[in-house]
Amino acid sequence: MIELKAVDRRYETGLLALQGVDLRIAPGEFVSLLGPSGCGKSSVLRLLAGLDLPSSGEVLRQGAAATRGPVRDAGFVFQEPTLMPWANVVTNVELPLRLQGMAAEPRAAAALAALQRVGLGEFAEAMPRELSGGMKMRAAIARALVTQPALLLLDEPFAALDEITRFALNESLLSLWLPQGEKTKVPAFTGVFVTHSVFEAVFLSQRVLVMSARPGRIIEDLRIEGPRLRDASFRQSPVFVDACARLSTALARAAEEPALG
């Protein structure tokens, strides 16, 4: 369980990015953060990751106050795949294990297994320049999951991809989260996903949190019903359509709020 309680974050420039943010994320949940540009979504992710501390309020992990320093048990995926261009795909994916000091053989085996899970098993020896944008992002996800983190933080990972690739990656991400399908009691990780897309947030999430314009705070917390593991047919369902309509309205309201700070 991670919890933000009455969190404000004022940056050193004087800018108030977050004000009174309260949120709780249960173990194994998949939650999306949706909000207008600059509302503080990445700021929330940095607090969850332990890369930053609030100016006031509390960040709690398993009920204890968080201390400064990156959370050990977290993996990150950013909008850019940031692969090392001079190293092949498996070497890129091994990097977090190398940093942990794991020996070469188990490291390579774990990286290959992670690549197989994202459907890139045959591209282990390829160089990043030989991969499409979607494949590079799959490699970045494999790198984030190679340490089997309890928490996966994703900051607009698919924003630069075309819609067909994005849809395919959304489905892949759900099957990585629930590797044994619907019957999985404990998902492989807790997911926090930042996006501008209402459709992507609803498709992926058990809960969608909408943030107001700066200073960011949570103005809507919507549970998305239906199966956890979803495919294209979910996009036609009344649950999907209703949730998208409700969140679009909330997002429009969020964008109207005046920017302060």
Ligand SMILES: Nc1ncnc2c1ncn2[C@@H]1O[C@H](COP(=O)(O)OP(=O)(O)OP(=O)(O)O)[C@@H](O)[C@H]1O
């Ligand atoms: N280190 C920093 N110092 C000063 N201001 C910052 C810092 N980091 C972020 N900000 C500002 O805080 C506000 C929130 O930024 P943040 O990146 O969290 O928003 P966001 O919702 O993720 O934005 P976007 O959707 O455009 O990626 C912005 O106005 C940004 O310029």
